[in-house]
Amino acid sequence: LLLNNLTKAVVSTQSTGVRAMEGKIKEKVMGLGVEELKMYLNSEVGSIEVLQWVLFKQIADKEEYVSKSKPGIHWLISHREPLEMFMTSGKMKNDKFIEALEIFEELFREDPAIQSDPLHLRLAVATSLVFANPIKSRAVKRNNIDWMSRYWYFLDLAEEGTLMPQFTEGTAWHLRFVVGSVYTDDSLTWGRENTSQKKIKN
Numbered sequence: 001l002l003l004n005n006l007t008k009a010v011v012s013t014q015s016t017g018v019r020a021m022e023g024k025i026k027e028k029v030m031g032l033g034v035e036e037l038k039m040y041l042n043s044e045v046g047s048i049e050v051l052q053w054v055l056f057k058q059i060a061d062k063e064e065y066v067s068k069s070k071p072g073i074h075w076l077i078s079h080r081e082p083l084e085m086f087m088t089s090g091k092m093k094n095d096k097f098i099e100a101l102e103i104f105e106e107l108f109r110e111d112p113a114i115q116s117d118p119l120h121l122r123l124a125v126a127t128s129l130v131f132a133n134p135i136k137s138r139a140v141k142r143n144n145i146d147w148m149s150r151y152w153y154f155l156d157l158a159e160e161g162t163l164m165p166q167f168t169e170g171t172a173w174h175l176r177f178v179v180g181s182v183y184t185d186d187s188l189t190w191g192r193e194n195t196s197q198k199k200i201k202n
Contacts (some may be wrong), residue, residue, distance in 0.1 A: 017056060017060075018053070018056050018057055018060050021049070021052065021053045021056060022053060024049065025049055025050060025053055028040060028046075028049075044080055047080055047084065048077075048078070048079075048080050048083060051080075051083045051084060051087050052077055052083070054087060055077065055083070055086075055087060055097065058095055058097045059097050059098055059101075070101075070105050071105075071108065071109070072104055072105040072106075072107070072108025072109060072114075073101050073104065073105050073108075075108065075115065076101075076104060076108075081121075082121055082125065085121070085122065085125045085172050086100075086104070086125050086128070086129070089125055089126065089129060089171065089172040089173040089176065090129065090173045090176055092129050092132055092133070093132075093133045094132075094133060096132035096133055097132075099132040099133075100128040100129050100131075100132035101128070103127065103128040103131055103132065103147060104124060104125070104128040106148065107124045107127065107128065107148070107151060108124070110148070111124070111151075111155075119155075119158065119168055120155065121172075122170070122171060122172040122175055123151060123154060123155060123172075123175055123179065124151065125172040126172045126173075126174075126175035126176045126178070126179050126180075127147055127150065127151045127179050129172070129176060130176045130179055130180040131145075131147035131150075131179075131180075135147075135180060135182060136182065137182065137183075137184055138182040138183055138184075138187075139183070139184055139187060145181075145182070145184065147179075149185060150179050150185065151179065153185045153188075154167070154178065154179060162192070
């Protein structure tokens with residue numbers, strides 16, 4: 001589908017920024033053979049350009065939002081690994097990309113290790129995507145789970161070695177199902193402390 005989109009005529013849009021990106025990509029891929037097209041899409045530059053285009057189509061007319069004044073967002077969209085992770089780690093309800101980017105920005109400012117530690121990055125992306133739509137507490141439904149507290153809760157547990165090894169090996173897609181629990185951090189702690197290790201291993 002992506003290959004077909006790239007080789008079709010530029011789609012009309014209200015956003016001049018998106019039009020410019022589409023035109024730039026179209027110019028690069030027109031006339032390319034299948035193998036050459038694959039090489040472009042798999043290259044560092046090509047993959048970033050296409051992923052940025054896909055993201056900006058979701059936030060048309062708000063491109064100014066992802067500017068250098070937002071260091072976390074600017075870093076995310078400028079580097080292949082975090083951008084690819086952000087765009088390919090599962091569908092987001094209601095396509096709330098702006099909300100997810102806002103969360104990532106705050107996490108990035110609070111935790112510089114996101115730039116260098118793979119687990120921090122995966123957890124930050126997972127938290128951003130899953131909490132773009134607020135998660136109601138199962139205990140008190142009028143309260144939302146605090147995503148910043150949830151992020152640090154699991155990082156602290158990981159550093160303590162409390163969690164099962166699969167946690168540190170999980171992709172951002174996997175970690176979404178962990179950080180997105182409807183139970184409060186206190187409830188999660190209670191459940192962990194009151195579940196026998198034998199049951200966990202089984």
